[in-house]
Amino acid sequence: MTRLAIDPARAAAEMTEFCGRLAAAAQRLAGLDLRAEGCSARDAVFRIEKTVLWRYRGQAADAGLPPLVICYALVNRPYMMDLQPDRSLIRGLLARGLDVYLVDWGYPDAGDRGLALDDYANRYLGTCIDHVRSARSVAAVNLLGVCQGGTLSLCHTAQHPERVQNLVTMVTPVDFQTDDNLLSKWVRKVDVDHMVEMLGNVPGALLNAAFISLMPLRQSAQKYAGIADIADDPEALANFLRMERWIHDSPDQAGRAFAEFIRWFFQENRLVRGGLVIGGQPVDLRRIACPLLNIYATQDHLVPPSATLPLAGLTGSRDYSAFGFDGGHIGIYVSRRAQELLPGTIAQWLGRH
Amino acid sequence: MPWMTAWIDLQRQWVEAAARVPGASNDAMHAIFADRYRQLFTPEFARIAPVPDPLRASAAALTRWQAAMQRFGLQVAAIANDAAQRLTGLLLSDDAGLPPVTSLRQLHELWIECGEAAYAAAAHGDEFAEAQAELLGAWVELQAVARGARP
16 A cells, blocks of 8 residues: 555656756746845945945835834845845835834954954944934934844843834844754854864855755755746746845854854853853843834744743833744745735834834 | 984883873773883884874864764764655555645655654754764864864
């Protein structure tokens, strides 16, 4: 008894068709040019070393809210927030009259291996926020931290609460040692100091390989077989290639900052257990008193809900709310449902505070 | 003469080792003597022409890498075996409620599903994480040696 009921002739035909579609898709993909980073008009308004602060040009009447500074992760490029016109969280925010800034960390090189987490969480982010405060004549900004950028934003807000009026965290890890966090289980075994001592900066491709190997078949064999299904759809192929480009556009990580992040957060879980000190100053989440919106993805395999929801009990905010998006870590940026839900959720929440 | 220098060095090492004998435990004493024997049982050419440091480092890194690959390979082999068992189990199932697999694409989807299930079951375990971390450490060491960062 077997469920296998594949007719050999049909299998041969299926294989021929599949290979033909795959070849056609590959040919069309090779003809696409998607080099632009993001799709919305913006201006570089401030630079500090490799970090660039972008301000997006408004697309709607000003909502009259404090400027929104987006702090993205170090491990990928931030144009995921503005991938294409119909898949852009930033466009959605602009359309609701928000004044949007984005902190772009750039690509660290060998000269940056000594950069510490303090440089990112305080010096770069802090200087960018101060620039916005000064340029827009506001005492405090709204801060949106994304993924690892959310963790950095929490640290920054805890150390400089006066600079942040409202804090939004998005797919942000807080408790790095929950049972369902596979990445954490792996990282906790890594001798990160040896790694950084030997390599200097940590290659982005290495991190990328780790992310892919969390679900190795789905993120390789299944994903690439799926190209055949969209061979006749130029728009879907372009979407696919944009996503692939983003996935593999992984900056190298400044060695010292990487080691500090892995050790303090993943291996020692200091954000939850306490004892986190950045730049000589303690990071105490209880000092975060501003309103806080924590957005998470219910199907997130990189930052599972269990890793982010404990934030509720860790800050000093009396106005904490969480919003669960029914999707994964990537879908929360680019899925159609995310475009319909998230910009409005964020803008409305900010409008109420 | 190189060979004479090597012999003198061996004698010096013997004396240094012997000096530790009086205070040593029986096991330590055994180890000291055995180590000296091992040196003298080694053919002369191997003592006179020791492996150059860079090569020694390369060899050590390569050995670590091979051991790490073997350890991780055992994990991968076990996962692959588990995945194949899951897949064949599904394909040979008597459960009348399961639909037949009539296309290569359906088979491919099942193959993925079973593979991910087996992988997830193992990848959360300590041994997988440790084997993978050691593989990474060995890879890092090999890269460093290749770049000349570690002699």
